[in-house]
Amino acid sequence: xxxxxxxxxxxxxxxxxxxxxxxxxxxxxxxxxxxxxxxxxxxxxxxxxxxxxxxxxxxxxxxxxxxxxxxxxxxxxxxxxxxxxxxxxxxxxxxxxxxxxxxxxxxxxxxxxxxxxxxxxxxxxxxxxxxxxxxxxxxxxxxxxxxxxxxxxxxxxxxxxxxxxxxxxxxxxxxxxxxxxxxxxxxxxxxxxxxxxxxxxxxxxxxxxxxxxxxxxxxxxxxxxxxxxxxxxxxxxxxxxxxxxxxxxxxxxxxxxxxxxxxxxxxxxxxxxxxxxxxxxxxxxxxxxxxxxxxxxxxxxxxxxxxxxxxxxxxxxxxxxxxxxxxxxxxxxxxxxxxxxxxxxxxxxxxxxxxxxxxxxxxxxxxxxxxxxxxxxxxxxxxxxxxxxxxxxxxxxxxxxxxxxxxxxxxxxxxxxxxxxxxxxxxxxxxxxxxxxxxxxxxxxxxxxxxxxxxxxxxxxxxxxxxxxxxxxxxxxxxxxxxxxxxxxxxxxxxxxxxxxxxxxxxxxxxxxxxxxxxxxxxxxxxxxxxxxxxxxxxxxxxxxxxxxxxxxxxxxxxxxxxxxxxxxxxxxxxxxxxxxxxxxxxxxxxxxxxxxxxxxxxxxxxxxxxxxxxxxxxxxxxxxxx
Amino acid sequence: xxxxxxxxxxxxxxxxxxxxxxxxxxxxxxxxxxxxxxxxxxxxxxxxxxxxxxxxxxxxxxxxxxxxxxxxxxxxxxxxxxxxxxxxxxxxxxxxxxxxxxxxxxxxxxxxxxxxxxxxxxxxxxxxxxxxxxxxxxxxxxxxxxxxxxxxxxxxxxxxxxxxxxxxxxxxxxxxxxxxxxxxxxxxxxxxxxxxxxxxxxxxxxxxxxxxxxxxxxxxxxxxxxxxxxxxxx
Numbered sequence: 088x089x090x091x092x093x094x095x096x097x098x099x100x101x102x103x104x105x106x107x108x109x110x111x112x113x114x115x116x117x118x119x120x121x122x123x124x125x126x127x128x129x130x131x132x133x134x135x136x137x138x139x140x141x142x143x144x145x146x147x148x149x150x151x152x153x154x155x156x157x158x159x160x161x162x163x164x165x166x167x168x169x170x171x172x173x174x175x176x177x178x179x180x181x182x183x184x185x186x187x188x189x190x191x192x193x194x195x196x197x198x199x200x201x202x203x204x205x206x207x208x209x210x211x212x213x214x215x216x217x218x219x220x221x222x223x224x225x226x227x228x229x230x231x232x233x234x235x236x237x238x239x240x241x242x243x244x245x246x247x248x249x250x251x252x253x254x255x256x257x258x259x260x261x262x263x264x265x266x267x268x269x270x271x272x273x274x275x276x277x278x279x280x281x282x283x284x285x286x287x288x289x290x291x292x293x294x295x296x297x298x299x300x301x302x303x304x305x306x307x308x309x310x311x312x313x314x315x316x317x318x319x320x321x322x323x324x325x326x327x328x329x330x331x332x333x334x335x336x337x338x339x340x341x342x343x344x345x346x347x348x349x350x351x352x353x354x355x356x357x358x359x360x361x362x363x364x365x366x367x368x369x370x371x372x373x374x375x376x377x378x379x380x381x382x383x384x385x386x387x388x389x390x391x392x393x394x395x396x397x398x399x400x401x402x403x404x405x406x407x408x409x410x411x412x413x414x415x416x417x418x419x420x421x422x423x424x425x426x427x428x429x430x431x432x433x434x435x436x437x438x439x440x441x442x443x444x445x446x447x448x449x450x451x452x453x454x455x456x457x458x459x460x461x462x463x464x465x466x467x468x469x470x471x472x473x474x475x476x477x478x479x480x481x482x483x484x485x486x487x488x489x490x491x492x493x494x495x496x497x498x499x500x501x502x503x504x505x506x507x508x509x510x511x512x513x514x515x516x517x518x519x520x521x522x523x524x525x526x527x528x529x530x531x532x533x534x535x536x537x538x539x540x541x542x543x544x545x546x547x548x549x550x551x552x553x554x555x556x557x558x559x560x561x562x563x564x565x566x567x568x569x570x571x572x573x574x575x576x577x578x579x580x581x582x583x584x585x586x587x588x589x590x591x592x593x594x595x596x597x598x599x600x601x602x603x604x605x606x607x608x609x610x611x612x613x614x615x616x617x618x619x620x621x622x623x624x625x626x627x628x629x630x631x632x633x634x635x636x637x638x639x640x641x642x643x644x645x646x647x648x649x650x651x652x653x654x655x656x657x658x659x660x661x662x663x664x665x666x667x668x669x670x671x672x673x674x675x676x677x678x679x680x681x682x683x684x685x686x687x688x689x690x691x692x693x694x695x696x697x698x699x700x701x702x703x704x705x706x707x708x709x710x711x712x713x714x
Numbered sequence: 715x716x717x718x719x720x721x722x723x724x725x726x727x728x729x730x731x732x733x734x735x736x737x738x739x740x741x742x743x744x745x746x747x748x749x750x751x752x753x754x755x756x757x758x759x760x761x762x763x764x765x766x767x768x769x770x771x772x773x774x775x776x777x778x779x780x781x782x783x784x785x786x787x788x789x790x791x792x793x794x795x796x797x798x799x800x801x802x803x804x805x806x807x808x809x810x811x812x813x814x815x816x817x818x819x820x821x822x823x824x825x826x827x828x829x830x831x832x833x834x835x836x837x838x839x840x841x842x843x844x845x846x847x848x849x850x851x852x853x854x855x856x857x858x859x860x861x862x863x864x865x866x867x868x869x870x871x872x873x874x875x876x877x878x879x880x881x882x883x884x885x886x887x888x889x890x891x892x893x894x895x896x897x898x899x900x901x902x903x904x905x906x907x908x909x910x911x912x913x914x915x916x917x918x919x920x921x922x923x924x925x926x927x928x929x930x931x932x933x934x935x936x937x938x939x940x941x942x943x944x945x946x947x948x
Contacts, residue, residue, distance in 0.1 A: 096931070097930065097931050099745050099787075100745075104747070105745040106745045106747070106750060108745075109742050109745055111742035111743070111817060111818045112817060113815075113817045339754075339757060341746040341750050342747070342750050343753065391761070392757065393756070393757030393759070393760035393815070394757065394760070395756070395757075395760065395775060395776070425768055425774050425775075427773075
């Protein structure tokens with residue numbers, strides 16, 4: 088009998104980038120399984136290249152492996168070439184450290200990062216020989232758990248999971264595994280375990296809730312069917328963010344991955360409140376790490392990984408209260424070690440010359456702005472507090488400094504958007520072009536290129552736009568055409584997002600339990616790796632909706648009333664429903680809302696969750712002078 | 715902003731001490747492509763915290779050179795990597811410090827000062843073992859027949875996307891060919907280096923295809939990187 092390793096190795100030279108499938112990377116944790124009590128397979132439902140870039144996995148992998156008798160391993164979605172060979176050769180999907188099949192684990196955990204990765208969960212379970220439907224999995228099968236931003240509305244995926252973890256995972260994962268370790272020793276059943284697990288705050292077990300529907304198809308009630316289950320599951324928040332666990336080691340892949348660098352998380356949450364942005368609300372409140380903590384973590388990871396680049400991770404790095412001190416302190420270290428410091432998510436309105444000089448990366452890659460909307464009125468609707476003047480001012484400095492490439496990101500289909508707003512996108516880009524030609528030739532760089540990239544707006548749960556209809560494909564096509572008509576300069580390049588993806592995202596993001604059937608049907612028809620254009624099969628998806636008698640328009644294109652019971656209304660992300668209603672009304676009146684730093688707007692998050700700006704009375708000036 | 719651009723390394727590192735490492739790549743590391751392997755080695759050097767010499771441009775990076783690529787799937791204990799330090803350290807210390815940071819399947823065999831130039835590499839030698847779908851002796855007979863052919867022509871795609879026929883026979887030197895139980899074991903010398911490279915896969919694919927033979931897992935080991943006169947490259 089050949090070992091798993093031998094069986095896998097026989098296939099490796101037949102596939103693309105085989106180093107993704109055999110493990111052995113620096114930083115990967117290998118334990119003696121005879122000395123391990125709890126085994127957890129952390130699965131990322133997309134390919135290795137994408138999944139290995141995910142910070143959450145690195146954190147939870149390190150966290151669980153700190154315990155000597157727990158072993159957390161990694162697993163990714165194989166590419167189609169390798170998946171086909173696995174099936175042909177009867178090799179079940181396995182974890183990369185032990186090469187053991189997923190079915191041998193106590194837990195199989197998936198992180199749900201984006202809707203189009205949902206079907207990979209089914210495909211991965213099936214490749215591993217684990218029944219995809221939770222109700223078909225007996226006590227001999229692993230407990231399938233889910234986490235990540237998409238579980239703020241996990242309802243479309245409830246058929247396939249035993250348990251969801253709502254909110255931040257650092258504490259609740261430990262509590263859950265400790266409970267399991269104890270109960271496993273006592274020989275409890277899966278059901279007994281789940282009944283105890285629901286008592287842990289942040290744990291949601293979908294089978295313990297019943298959903299009823301109204302005649303018009305909307306949700307009527309969501310009620311617990313066992314007494315242990317709380318009526319509302321509240322998300323977990325790490326209040327003491329500065330002291331939260333952070334890994335001192337990363338798994339360093341052999342093959343190039345999407346974000347191939349060390350990453351240090353500097354802050355969590357966002358003060359901005361852009362109304363379309365789910366991350367801006369579900370990760371509240373805004374908490375940050377001390378400069379020393381960040382510096383130590385940076386140093387530690389750079390030394391362990393040997394990466395030549397480190398990046399700071401956050402929703403908006405420049406909102407760190409001591410950003411200038413932080414950067415000068417980090418640059419001292421990274422320059423000395425000849426490590427490149429990458430700073431994504433710098434906002435244009437804090438883009439100071441002083442800051443730029445410090446990080447003066449000599450690579451003139453270009454500037455990227457996300458104005459999101461073409462006119463000031465529409466930017467006020469979405470509460471993107473970024474003015475045209477700010478954009479143009481920064482572009483001018485950049486052009487004078489020799490930059491010649493500008494990327495502008497927009498969304499089409501925002502609430503209350505008119506064709507004038509769409510034309511405004513072209514006008515803004517044209518102003519950037521004109522500005523370039525105003526800058527003296529000897530100063531500006533050569534070969535101006537302004538790229539406009541438009542995505543289609545997808546309304547998301549737990550945002551002020553959760554009530555909004557998504558534009559129909561016809562409306563979006565009209566807007567795309569209108570944009571192209573209004574672009575006259577050859578210096579402006581327009582690219583548009585694949586509309587069909589956005590429809591599916593909109594349906595899944597705000598769907599209910601009835602969509603489980605559609606997901607299952609679509610998967611049976613061969614839909615997975617949907618995030619990859621070359622694998623996305625929209626027609627198969629539409630057939631699945633037809634066969635299940637479900638109309639995508641009901642989920643995507645319908646305006647929802649403020650008092651409608653949302654499919655996710657039994658989950659509490661701490662930001663209040665009243666706040667979202669208030670923000671929605673202000674959006675339609677094109678009124679902006681101040682950010683947390685300028686003053687509290689009463690989103691509902693309480694002080695005890697550790698938010699920097701929560702609960703305290705303050706004004707913008709006091710905070711500014713403290714910097 | 716960005717007006718006063720100066721290279722990040724304002725102080726030039728003039729002192730440069732050249733080193734040449736011989737390393738092994740096998741087992742799990744066999745599946746790392748050459749491009750990925752170069753990145754991995756760069757990280758091993760960075761992790762070792764050796765006073766490594768960086769390139770002196772706007773984006774300083776670890777100076778590292780590989781004279782010969784090792785095809786994905788081939789093992790070796792004779793691979794060469796050149797790099798430089800800003801301080802003179804003993805070869806043994808350098809070997810040790812690098813070795814400590816290598817993952818499974820990568821080993822630093824020795825460190826020394828470069829003797830030959832990269833352009834002097836002309837050949838490489840390989841041990842190849844595989845279990846054919848036909849009896850080993852029959853396969854060996856076919857191999858001997860294959861090697862006594864006057865010409866072995868393979869199709870080679872050109873840059874213009876046309877296909878040329880190339881005769882590889884004159885380039886193949888068989889050192890030995892025998893059976894080992896159910897396996898066939900071959901030793902051969904093939905051209906390598908800047909001018910002309912011949913991959914073992916090309917030779918074997920031509921053989922397997924011609925005789926319709928299938929095989930289970932080929933093990934290929936590069937055993938020597940040689941100069942024109944047959945001596946080892948050091």
